[in-house]
Amino acid sequence: MSMTVIATGFACMLLLMFLSLPVAVSILSVGALGGYLAYGMPLVETMGGVVWGTLNNPVMTAIPLFMLLGELLLRGGIADKMFDALAVWLGRLPGGLLHTNIGTCALFSATSGSSVATAATVGTIALPALGERNYPVRPALGTLAAGGTLGILIPPSVNLLVYGSLANVSVGQLFIAGILPGLLLTVLFSAYVAFRYPDAGRASAQPEIDSAEKRRLLGHLVPPAIIFFIVMGSIYGGLATPTESAALGVIAAFFFVWRNGKLTWRLLEACFIQSARTTGMVVLVIVCALLLNVTLSMTGGTQAVTRWVADLGLSFTALMLLLVVFYVILGMFMDAMSMLVLTVPIAVPMITALGADPVWFGVFVVVMCEIALITPPVGMNLFVVQGIRKGGGDFNDVVKGALPFTLIMIAFAGLLIFVPGVALFLPGLGAQ
Numbered sequence: 001m002s003m004t005v006i007a008t009g010f011a012c013m014l015l016l017m018f019l020s021l022p023v024a025v026s027i028l029s030v031g032a033l034g035g036y037l038a039y040g041m042p043l044v045e046t047m048g049g050v051v052w053g054t055l056n057n058p059v060m061t062a063i064p065l066f067m068l069l070g071e072l073l074l075r076g077g078i079a080d081k082m083f084d085a086l087a088v089w090l091g092r093l094p095g096g097l098l099h100t101n102i103g104t105c106a107l108f109s110a111t112s113g114s115s116v117a118t119a120a121t122v123g124t125i126a127l128p129a130l131g132e133r134n135y136p137v138r139p140a141l142g143t144l145a146a147g148g149t150l151g152i153l154i155p156p157s158v159n160l161l162v163y164g165s166l167a168n169v170s171v172g173q174l175f176i177a178g179i180l181p182g183l184l185l186t187v188l189f190s191a192y193v194a195f196r197y198p199d200a201g202r203a204s205a206q207p208e209i210d211s212a213e214k215r216r217l218l219g220h221l222v223p224p225a226i227i228f229f230i231v232m233g234s235i236y237g238g239l240a241t242p243t244e245s246a247a248l249g250v251i252a253a254f255f256f257v258w259r260n261g262k263l264t265w266r267l268l269e270a271c272f273i274q275s276a277r278t279t280g281m282v283v284l285v286i287v288c289a290l291l292l293n294v295t296l297s298m299t300g301g302t303q304a305v306t307r308w309v310a311d312l313g314l315s316f317t318a319l320m321l322l323l324v325v326f327y328v329i330l331g332m333f334m335d336a337m338s339m340l341v342l343t344v345p346i347a348v349p350m351i352t353a354l355g356a357d358p359v360w361f362g363v364f365v366v367v368m369c370e371i372a373l374i375t376p377p378v379g380m381n382l383f384v385v386q387g388i389r390k391g392g393g394d395f396n397d398v399v400k401g402a403l404p405f406t407l408i409m410i411a412f413a414g415l416l417i418f419v420p421g422v423a424l425f426l427p428g429l430g431a432q
Helices: 003-018 023-039 041-055 058-075 078-090 097-112 115-132 137-152 158-167 171-196 211-236 242-259 265-298 301-312 316-331 336-353 358-373 380-387 395-418 421-431
Strands: none
Touching: 003 023, 023 265, 041 265, 058 078, 058 097, 058 115, 058 158, 058 211, 058 242, 058 265, 078 097, 078 115, 078 211, 097 115, 097 137, 097 171, 097 211, 115 137, 115 380, 137 158, 137 171, 137 358, 137 380, 137 395, 158 171, 158 265, 158 336, 158 358, 171 211, 171 242, 171 358, 171 395, 171 421, 211 242, 265 336, 316 336, 316 358, 316 395, 336 358, 358 380, 358 395, 358 421, 380 395, 395 421
16 A cells, blocks of 8 residues: 555545544544455455454453543542642642642542543632632633643543553553653643742632641542552552453442442432443544554555655654654644544554554653643633633633643653653563
């Protein structure tokens, strides 16, 4: 297969998406049509086995479980208490409650795995408090949009699950690899807030809270911390697979929601329905992406891309910097999940041929997906944060507030390229 054919197929998929066709339909149309034109019906018929094998993959079971885990924490009142506790401890720092936005997003990310859920949940809690204390609008909105992106990097991450399925990489290793980059990116966000907005919220009077009350509020951070250590500890310790660890996390979440007195049939119904809807969308996109991967593999598409890159004579660093530019531009017009499933089947063989670690590349791709979440005109988190603002407001406030964090994430992607140990340090410890 020539690069001209591959580029044409890729352009057709983008065109179908820009015409508002569902992502799954766009990918399936090009993959099935390409397979039929190359090999006729026999190749198309073999795709049924791919679908069956994908849906029987144990990793697929982890997706609805992690979705359910996030829904339970969201609707069970645990996220509200997390914000209250962090507001007391971080509110006195330079930047005030802006740090609380970022910290709560990071902590909620460690149990939800969804960027949109993180931004929506924390934003709904935080915006009224920020408005009452006269915080500047743009950084308030920007920290929520950017902090929400941590939901797809800090494990458990649905995007890392999807990448592991598409690239045939250990999900456990990907989860462990995402911890240090996620924490480091959180620190960079907070450092920028402290440097750029040291006096935010200082003009508003904040009630003094004694030490005993502060210590009591720390108890609200115990449930998400326990759930995180159950999920990650069971994986890192070799006690459970990602699917089994997700189930353990859900059981722990049920306990904490019950302990809060929120475990009702109505809550369970809402959690199950929303989890099923989100899971259906994600699994459908994954299946269609794997069907496209069958066409690429059988027609030699991935090998053609690898040869083409080798013929360019680019160094690994030059190629990765080129990919940063490519992903940033692509992310302006495509949502994160679509970008992930569309590019991974082609990009992974290409970078592994150059000797890159696929686990490292998974973290890199998810960071680029994070950038896509806050780059206009199709930045999902920008619309989520704008949508939860009471009384509306100028959408440009969200865009301009998130722009500095976009630049921080681009710089962080460069750090991953030049210092791959940021992503590979913890997986390396487990391998020793």
